[in-house]
Amino acid sequence: MPSPTLDLDQLTRPNWIEINLDGLVNNINVFRGCIPPATKILFPVKADAYGHGSLACSWAAVRAGIDWLGVAHLFEGILLRQYGIPVPILILGSITPDDFPFAVEHALTPSLSDAETILAFDAWLLQRGLTHNAHLKVDTGMHRFGIQSSDHATIDALLQLKGLRFEGLFSHLATADVPGHSMTSVQISRFRELVEHLEKKNLRPPICHLANSAGALNNPEITFDMVRPGIALYGYNPMGTIPGDWMLTPVMRMMATIRQIREVPTGESISYGQLWTATRPTRVATVAIGYGDGYMRGEVNQGWMFVHGKPCPILGRVCMDATMIDISEIPDAAIGDPVAAIHGELDSRISLESIADRCHTISYEIATRVARRLYRKYHWQGRLLRWDELRKELEIPAETSSKESRAT
Ligand SMILES: Cc1ncc(COP(=O)(O)O)c(C=O)c1O
Numbered sequence: 001m002p003s004p005t006l007d008l009d010q011l012t013r014p015n016w017i018e019i020n021l022d023g024l025v026n027n028i029n030v031f032r033g034c035i036p037p038a039t040k041i042l043f044p045v046k047a048d049a050y051g052h053g054s055l056a057c058s059w060a061a062v063r064a065g066i067d068w069l070g071v072a073h074l075f076e077g078i079l080l081r082q083y084g085i086p087v088p089i090l091i092l093g094s095i096t097p098d099d100f101p102f103a104v105e106h107a108l109t110p111s112l113s114d115a116e117t118i119l120a121f122d123a124w125l126l127q128r129g130l131t132h133n134a135h136l137k138v139d140t141g142m143h144r145f146g147i148q149s150s151d152h153a154t155i156d157a158l159l160q161l162k163g164l165r166f167e168g169l170f171s172h173l174a175t176a177d178v179p180g181h182s183m184t185s186v187q188i189s190r191f192r193e194l195v196e197h198l199e200k201k202n203l204r205p206p207i208c209h210l211a212n213s214a215g216a217l218n219n220p221e222i223t224f225d226m227v228r229p230g231i232a233l234y235g236y237n238p239m240g241t242i243p244g245d246w247m248l249t250p251v252m253r254m255m256a257t258i259r260q261i262r263e264v265p266t267g268e269s270i271s272y273g274q275l276w277t278a279t280r281p282t283r284v285a286t287v288a289i290g291y292g293d294g295y296m297r298g299e300v301n302q303g304w305m306f307v308h309g310k311p312c313p314i315l316g317r318v319c320m321d322a323t324m325i326d327i328s329e330i331p332d333a334a335i336g337d338p339v340a341a342i343h344g345e346l347d348s349r350i351s352l353e354s355i356a357d358r359c360h361t362i363s364y365e366i367a368t369r370v371a372r373r374l375y376r377k378y379h380w381q382g383r384l385l386r387w388d389e390l391r392k393e394l395e396i397p398a399e400t401s402s403k404e405s406r407a408t
Pocket residue numbers: 044092172211212213214228229230231232238
């Protein structure tokens with residue numbers, strides 16, 4: 001009979017991710033040093049904190065004194081409130097009339113991007129004798145969300161509503177990760193022009209913000225009242241593999257273990273599709289990590305994993321749960337040994353940025369696709385902790401909802 005009380009934390013896991021919350025705090029402090037002291041930081045923790053775990057990352061950031069958190073959707077914000085997150089939370093995506101009562105109840109600040117929703121929300125508030133803070137999103141050229149920044153008449157009118165209090169005004173840059181791109185200058189001048197117009201009319205909301213990670217690091221003059229760095233606070237170069245000299249610590253490591261070792265003779269092929277054939281006798285390790293864990297299938301015959309601190313080329317196709325690597329140069333490698341699959345601090349060849357580059361994607365996509373089945377461990381104040389231990393250390397309150405959540 002299986003034990004109903006078995007604690008899965010007791011099992012030795014074949015693979016896991018380590019979330020370096022000390023690195024996250026370091027990155028917040030590095031970033032603070034790059035912007036004017038009065039500028040607030042909004043830390044985007046949408047998409048489960050870019051795959052790093054929204055609750056752990058949010059609480060670590062709160063303990064490090066973060067000013068604001070940002071989520072994409074209402075439910076992501078409610079989840080953080082259910083675990084006691086006290087700081088202001090901006091919903092960066094859109095909301096609908098169904099969401100109004102929940103935004104108010106959970107003190108979540110919506111971004112509002114269209115006049116129809118804004119007028120409906122304002123009327124809804126006034127009918128109930130309420131007011132609620134919001135940020136107005138304007139479109140300066142990304143053409144995703146927002147009221148056209150040149151539509152001064154509409155913006156002026158909306159900023160004077162009585163139920164909605166627009167404490168913030170913001171826009172998003174489309175090309176900030178390409179240094180010197182002309183579109184960034186166009187967007188900056190459109191945003192600036194609107195802010196100056198509102199200043200003249202005495203309608204300027206107190207928190208104007210434009211810059212994401214690349215925007216703030218490449219253009220320190222556009223920090224306005226707040227910046228919204230996501231990828232840089234998770235420790236990845238916002239410009240991919242284009243060099244930047246910021247002292248950022250990658251927050252995520254993906255680790256696994258060797259599960260089998262074999263000697264493969266010359267002429268034998270490895271993995272699905274026979275895409276790699278031994279040209280010499282090769283010592284091969286089967287590692288318990290695959291695309292089902294979020295490791296990139298595109299690393300076929302081109303990436304590395306590190307064993308005992310040394311690079312081991314990937315041999316043939318990455319499978320769902322396993323990948324084969326060449327450990328011929330590491331004679332003492334043994335079953336059970338740890339393998340670093342993603343670990344930018346150890347070697348740039350297995351940084352998220354390099355893997356993304358080789359696989360023709362971006363670090364954001366790999367990080368957000370890390371599978372939930374990977375066990376998570378957390379580096380906090382020099383120790384490697386399980387979730388229950390971290391929770392005590394960070395003094396994360398018990399969830400207020402009865403539903404089980406996956407917020408860690
Ligand atoms: C509106 C908004 N602000 C800020 C960010 C953070 O961007 P980055 O992670 O490039 O710093 C994002 C990310 O997608 C976003 O959508």
